[in-house]
Amino acid sequence: MKLELHWKIIIGLVLGLIYGVFAAANGWGGFTTNWIAPFGIIFINLLKLIAVPLVLSSLITGVASLSDLKKLSRIGGKTITIYIATTAISVTIGLVSVNLLKPGDTVPENMKVKLQNTYQSAASGKMEAADQVKERRPLQPVVDMVPSNFFSSASNNRNMLQVVFVAILMGIALIQIPKEKARPVLDFMEGINDLVIKLVDNIMLMAPMGVFALIADTITSVAGDNLSNVLELLSALGFYMMAVIIGLVIQMLFTYTAVLKIFSKMSLKKFYKGIAPAQLLAFSTSSSGATLPVTMERCEDELGVSEEVSSFVLPLGATINMDGTALYQAVAAVFIAQTLGMDLTLGAQLTIVLTAVLASIGTAAVPGAGIIMLIIILEAIGVPSAGIALILGVDRILDMMRTVTNVTGDASVAVAVASTEGQISE
Numbered sequence: 333m334k335l336e337l338h339w340k341i342i343i344g345l346v347l348g349l350i351y352g353v354f355a356a357a358n359g360w361g362g363f364t365t366n367w368i369a370p371f372g373i374i375f376i377n378l379l380k381l382i383a384v385p386l387v388l389s390s391l392i393t394g395v396a397s398l399s400d401l402k403k404l405s406r407i408g409g410k411t412i413t414i415y416i417a418t419t420a421i422s423v424t425i426g427l428v429s430v431n432l433l434k435p436g437d438t439v440p441e442n443m444k445v446k447l448q449n450t451y452q453s454a455a456s457g458k459m460e461a462a463d464q465v466k467e468r469r470p471l472q473p474v475v476d477m478v479p480s481n482f483f484s485s486a487s488n489n490r491n492m493l494q495v496v497f498v499a500i501l502m503g504i505a506l507i508q509i510p511k512e513k514a515r516p517v518l519d520f521m522e523g524i525n526d527l528v529i530k531l532v533d534n535i536m537l538m539a540p541m542g543v544f545a546l547i548a549d550t551i552t553s554v555a556g557d558n559l560s561n562v563l564e565l566l567s568a569l570g571f572y573m574m575a576v577i578i579g580l581v582i583q584m585l586f587t588y589t590a591v592l593k594i595f596s597k598m599s600l601k602k603f604y605k606g607i608a609p610a611q612l613l614a615f616s617t618s619s620s621g622a623t624l625p626v627t628m629e630r631c632e633d634e635l636g637v638s639e640e641v642s643s644f645v646l647p648l649g650a651t652i653n654m655d656g657t658a659l660y661q662a663v664a665a666v667f668i669a670q671t672l673g674m675d676l677t678l679g680a681q682l683t684i685v686l687t688a689v690l691a692s693i694g695t696a697a698v699p700g701a702g703i704i705m706l707i708i709i710l711e712a713i714g715v716p717s718a719g720i721a722l723i724l725g726v727d728r729i730l731d732m733m734r735t736v737t738n739v740t741g742d743a744s745v746a747v748a749v750a751s752t753e754g755q756i757s758e
Contacts, residue, residue: 337536338608344540345547345616352551356559361552369549372616375542378535379613379622382528384486386625387647388499389524394643395503396518404504407749411645414591414745415653416689422583422655422737423688426662427681429579435571436670443568444671444722489621493651525643532625536609543616550728569726576663576730580656580737587655588744596751598635606634607743614739618731623739624650630743637746638755645749649742656737658688660730661706668710668719680713687712703727 335343355364398404477497479485485494506514555562566573592598604611610627617623628646631637662684669676676684687709703724707717750756 337539338612340540341543341609341612341616344543345612348544348547349551351544352548352555353559355548355552356555356562361556364548364552368545370545371538372542372545372549375535375538375545376617376619376622378538379617379625380489380619382531382535382625383489383492383621384495385524386528386532386628387492387495387650388486389521389528390628390639390643391496391499391647392503392506392521393518393525394640395500396506396514397640398503398644399507401504401507404507407641407644407753410749410752411648411745412652414595414748415649415741418583418587418591418741418745419653419655419658419689420685421587422579422659423662423685425582425587426576426579426659427666427684429582430575430663430666430670433571433575433578434670435569435575436667436672438571439568439671439722443564492621492647496647496651499647528625529629532629536626539609539613543612546616550732554725554728566726569723572663572667572723573726573730575667576660577733579659579663580733583655583659583737584740588740591744591748595748596756598747598751598756603635603744603747606630607740610739610743611736614735615732618728618735620650620654620735620738620742623735627739627743631746635743635747636757637750638753638757641750641753641755642746645746646742649745653741653745654738655741656734657705659737660734661688661709664706664720664723665709665713665715668722669713669715671722672716672719674715676713676715683713684709 351368352364355361395404398407477493479491479494479498482494482498485491485498506517551562589600592600592603607627607630610623610630613626614620614623620627624646627650628642631642631646632639665684666676666681688705703720707720710717710719747756
């Protein structure tokens with residue numbers, strides 16, 4: 333009996349968890365870093381390798397296949413509206429969760445000092461990066477979206493929004509020129525798209541091994557060579573993690589269920605079974621950008637979303653739809669304020685909603701990028717940004733979970749938009 337992909341990934345994940353705990357308990361951190369972790373890095377790099385050609389080819393063919401600009405604006409309007417609405421809901425859920433649980437009140441005073449001392453150097457590096465972002469002019473994100481050199485943009489996955497912009501621009505131009513002139517370009521891009529999809533199939537053969545390595549490295553990185561470090565960290569920040577996880581679960585169970593029920597007739601069983609491998613991959617890589625090729629393949633092959641819709645909605649979602657990240661930023665900002673003994677007014681919390689929604693649009697789809705945007709949110713509400721040192725210890729674990737939410741959100745919106753356009757098959 334041949335195991336399905338998601339079962340193979342689950343086995344790799346469980347074995348990685350067992351090995352990670354065993355390695356941390358026996359002081360094998362150095363061995364894991366040198367001989368196990370590289371396989372995880374190779375796996376992520378392979379997925380990132382095909383992200384730019386996939387986004388470029390799929391978006392150009394997707395936009396061009398819409399055949400007229402009215403259809404493009406209709407699908408684009410639906411997509412962006414649902415993305416922004418779900419992000420605003422996720423931030424609100426996060427704020428309700430953190431205000432009810434009040435995790436900041438549960439951290440012992442001595443642990444606050446220890447966390448700040450342990451992660452102070454890492455925090456200062458993130459603060460420098462945030463300072464550069466903060467000094468930008470109000471319209472700088474719009475300026476940054478338009479590249480001066482496309483090849484430079486395509487060389488860095490952090491510039492995916494620029495790649496999306498260029499692809500949409502080229503797709504629109506292909507609609508406007510005569511069909512006989514556009515056909516050779518479209519044939520080439522469709523060939524690239526088919527090639528990348530086949531590469532996804534080949535790369536996913538390595539998924540169980542890659543997931544094993546990534547999970548094992550995550551555990552040994554957090555624990556060092558002492559498993560008690562993990563237990564101490566989890567006991568101190570347990571309520572904070574619970575506030576984030578509860579918020580993420582509510583977002584997936586209720587918000588995305590509502591999106592699917594309102595806009596489509598797809599059963600939840602079919603949806604989650606179809607998207608499971610992408611969710612597991614998102615959990616292990618912490619990168620919705622690296623998971624994008626698999627998300628697109630699952631939505632088209634298993635959920636019946638047309639290539640026309642998936643090639644537009646999903647690359648756009650991987651760059652601007654960060655529901656899990658926005659929810660985490662809201663919880664983290666209030667948690668840090670609570671830990672430092674600061675009361676946030678209703679106005680400050682509304683500022684968190686607005687800033688988190690806007691920040692999620694510009695957050696790179698790579699691991700750890702949400703921390704930099706969190707610092708900007710903290711500055712906006714007057715909370716010392718050095719407070720991020722309190723949460724950096726468990727950020728990697730939560731990053732894995734919020735990426736699952738981001739990817740699930742992208743897939744649910746793809747199904748919703750495809751259903752409203754009559755472009756979903758059984």
